[in-house]
Amino acid sequence: METATATATPTIPIAPNTKLEEILRIYDAQKKNFQNVKNSSPSDRLKKIKKLRQVVYEKREKIQKALWNDFHKPALQVDVSEIYPVIAEAKNFEANLHEWIAAKEVDTPLMLVGTNSKIIHEPKGNVLLLCPWNYPFQIPLKNMIAAYAAGNVVIIKPSEFTPNTDDIIREVVKEVFAENEVAVISGDHTVSIELMNLRFDHIHFTGSPLHGKSVMKKAAETLTSVTLELGGKSPTIIDDTADLKATAKNFLWGKFLNSGQTCVAIDYVLIDEKKKDEFVSILKDTIKKAYGDNPQASGDDCRIVNAKHFGRVKKLLDDAIAKGAKVEIGAQTDASENYVAPTVLTNVTPNMELMNEEIFGPIVPIVSYKNLDEAIRIINSKEKPLALYIFSKSNKNQEYIINNTSAGATCINETMIHNGHANLPFGGVNNSGIGKSHGYYGFKEFVNERPVLKAWNPPSNLLLPPYKSLHKTIADLMLKYL
Numbered sequence: 001m002e003t004a005t006a007t008a009t010p011t012i013p014i015a016p017n018t019k020l021e022e023i024l025r026i027y028d029a030q031k032k033n034f035q036n037v038k039n040s041s042p043s044d045r046l047k048k049i050k051k052l053r054q055v056v057y058e059k060r061e062k063i064q065k066a067l068w069n070d071f072h073k074p075a076l077q078v079d080v081s082e083i084y085p086v087i088a089e090a091k092n093f094e095a096n097l098h099e100w101i102a103a104k105e106v107d108t109p110l111m112l113v114g115t116n117s118k119i120i121h122e123p124k125g126n127v128l129l130l131c132p133w134n135y136p137f138q139i140p141l142k143n144m145i146a147a148y149a150a151g152n153v154v155i156i157k158p159s160e161f162t163p164n165t166d167d168i169i170r171e172v173v174k175e176v177f178a179e180n181e182v183a184v185i186s187g188d189h190t191v192s193i194e195l196m197n198l199r200f201d202h203i204h205f206t207g208s209p210l211h212g213k214s215v216m217k218k219a220a221e222t223l224t225s226v227t228l229e230l231g232g233k234s235p236t237i238i239d240d241t242a243d244l245k246a247t248a249k250n251f252l253w254g255k256f257l258n259s260g261q262t263c264v265a266i267d268y269v270l271i272d273e274k275k276k277d278e279f280v281s282i283l284k285d286t287i288k289k290a291y292g293d294n295p296q297a298s299g300d301d302c303r304i305v306n307a308k309h310f311g312r313v314k315k316l317l318d319d320a321i322a323k324g325a326k327v328e329i330g331a332q333t334d335a336s337e338n339y340v341a342p343t344v345l346t347n348v349t350p351n352m353e354l355m356n357e358e359i360f361g362p363i364v365p366i367v368s369y370k371n372l373d374e375a376i377r378i379i380n381s382k383e384k385p386l387a388l389y390i391f392s393k394s395n396k397n398q399e400y401i402i403n404n405t406s407a408g409a410t411c412i413n414e415t416m417i418h419n420g421h422a423n424l425p426f427g428g429v430n431n432s433g434i435g436k437s438h439g440y441y442g443f444k445e446f447v448n449e450r451p452v453l454k455a456w457n458p459p460s461n462l463l464l465p466p467y468k469s470l471h472k473t474i475a476d477l478m479l480k481y482l
Helices: 020-039 042-058 060-071 075-101 138-149 163-176 189-196 209-220 244-254 276-291 307-322 372-380 395-403 439-445 469-481
Strands: 104-106 115-123 126-130 153-157 182-184 202-206 225-229 235-238 268-272 326-329 343-346 363-369 388-391 410-412 447-455
Touching: 020 115, 020 126, 020 153, 020 189, 042 060, 042 075, 042 138, 042 163, 060 075, 060 163, 075 138, 075 439, 126 138, 126 189, 138 153, 138 163, 138 202, 138 439, 153 189, 163 182, 189 209, 202 209, 209 225, 235 244, 235 372, 244 276, 244 388, 268 276, 268 372, 276 326, 276 343, 276 363, 307 343, 307 363, 363 372, 372 395, 388 395, 439 447
Parallel strands: 126 153, 126 202, 153 182, 202 225, 235 268, 235 388, 268 363, 343 363, 388 410
Antiparallel strands: 104 115, 115 447, 326 343
């Protein structure tokens, strides 16, 4: 393994902390303004969503530059994985919000004749978005669209580790929204704690399961509802029927996009032992064709976000190699740029740290299996993943894997693109998340589905005490026929 190391660890740039008095001022302004936003028409809110979409598109180059300055994210990746998802989400709400937010009439049971009922969608109120650094533009604005379109007021807390993106989010938001509608509050984890000490009506958090537990624990003090988009170890199964060339190409997106810093990235691979060597050879060639002999110089390979996370990923890599993992390709690192090359490891064993922690970096551990049941046992021995990927031409194998595992989502012969499907919910299960996001499912997270029953001609209640034999007869008839 060739490793270039800087003489000193670079300082992690972070966004400056918003002062507490400023946080309280913005929070109070939004509390006072909530009823105005709630009672605004969906059409008025959609006008601002449309303007947001236009502003984002107009600032495309500035957004690209911000992401490059934060962690060398290539412009094309910014377009596809940061800007497009925001624009697509805005268009989805523009097309469907009137239908989603409309009151839903429900059927009246026979025993309640004389009434009618509906379900209205009322906004929850003050919403807090605690956002991560890995997709620092997409995630805050996509979730803000859903929360604001539903009629809430919103505070966005971006990650402090992507200060340039923090600045451009603030610029975009200020150009579209009044501060008492949507506001950006910056800072480190102490600012997040100060925000969570306030009483919000809903908290949407994206991050690790460890920090998600802390958010949920804090929210429980006030019984505040939460959406937790977490992560975990998303496995990939490659069976003996898979198209190995197509599968290897998919890894360029499903693992190496954003240098593996994606909550639904491929985390480890389980492959039929008969296909392992062939797949490894194809994957190595695919990586070389994509990034050249020196991926660091290609311009198409992202960096780890900062020195802290670079050190964490390198520690996982070093631990695996020290315990016997074989480097098939990659493993070059450069602390001066927080760079880790696209890496493939074989001879991976369960005692290695990267098989027990979410990698969140461009390292592919490959483990062979003798039969599908062995692969399924490995998956089920871990927490339920945010995503499970299957590469197979066998419908029988696909269904068997799905029926014997649990995951937030599953893609067959693809990876990660379910995240961009407007009509699919996005989220985890148990350790990988609570609640869903995107489109209609994101809208539902930010509203209270409030039932309203109206009696037109209130009937005489035949079940009021004192109870007599007639009451028993009525109860008997209800249980038998209604």
